[in-house]
Amino acid sequence: MAPTPERYAKIRRVLSKRQPTLTVLMDEVNKPHNLSAIVRTCDAVGVLEAHAVPPKHGTLAAFEGHTYDATSGSAHKWVRVNPHADAVGAVRALQSRGFQVLATHLSQRSVDYRDLDYTRPTCVLLGAEKWGVSDEAADAADANIVIPMYGMVQSLNVSVAAASILFEAGRQRLAAGMYGTPQLSPQALEALAFEWAYP
C-alpha cells in the first residue's frame, strides 16, 4: 500500500537525521528486552544500523526478528542489526571502515565516556550482561570508556549504559550541526525512503 504524503514526509525527515557514522556493537547481549531497548535508543538517536555478536547459545537468525520483544517499540524495523561471528573480528572490521571503537570496559586505560569526540565515526562496544566486554575485544578497541558510578552497585544495566553514551554522542553531534544536514548521500536517502515506505 502506498504511504500517505505525511508518512512519506516523516520517513524522509527521520532519514535526513540518520547518523551512518554512529553505531553500537553488542557483544553477546542475550536478553531480548536489553537488545530491544538498545535498538530503540539507536533509533531515537539516529543510528542507521547496529552490529551484534549473537550469544553463543543462539544463532545468527536470532537477530532476524524473534529475539525482540515489546520493549523495542518496533524500532527494530528501522535499525538493521548486522550479525558478526566474533567480537574481535567485528571490532577490526569496523575499524577498517574508519570507525573508532570505544569499548565500555574498566581497565588501566579507561577514560570517562564524556571525554571522547563522538563527532568522529564511532562504534560503542557493549558487553554481555554477565561477563561484560572480553579483554581481547577491549584491547583491540581504540579506547576503553566508563560511565563513572557513585553507588553501591558496580555496573549499570547494559541498555541504560548504551542510552547514556549514545545520548552524549547525540549531544555532541547536535552541537556540531550533524542533525541539521543529512549525513546520508542523496542516493542512499532516496533508496532507504523507498525501502521504508514499501516494506
Ligand code: SAM
Ligand atoms: N560483570 C560485568 C563486568 O564485569 O563487566 C558487568 C557487565 S554490565 C551489567 C553489562 C554491560 O553494560 C557492560 O559490559 C557495559 O557494556 C555496560 N555498562 C554497565 N555499566 C557501565 C559503566 N559504568 N560504564 C560503561 N559501561 C557500562
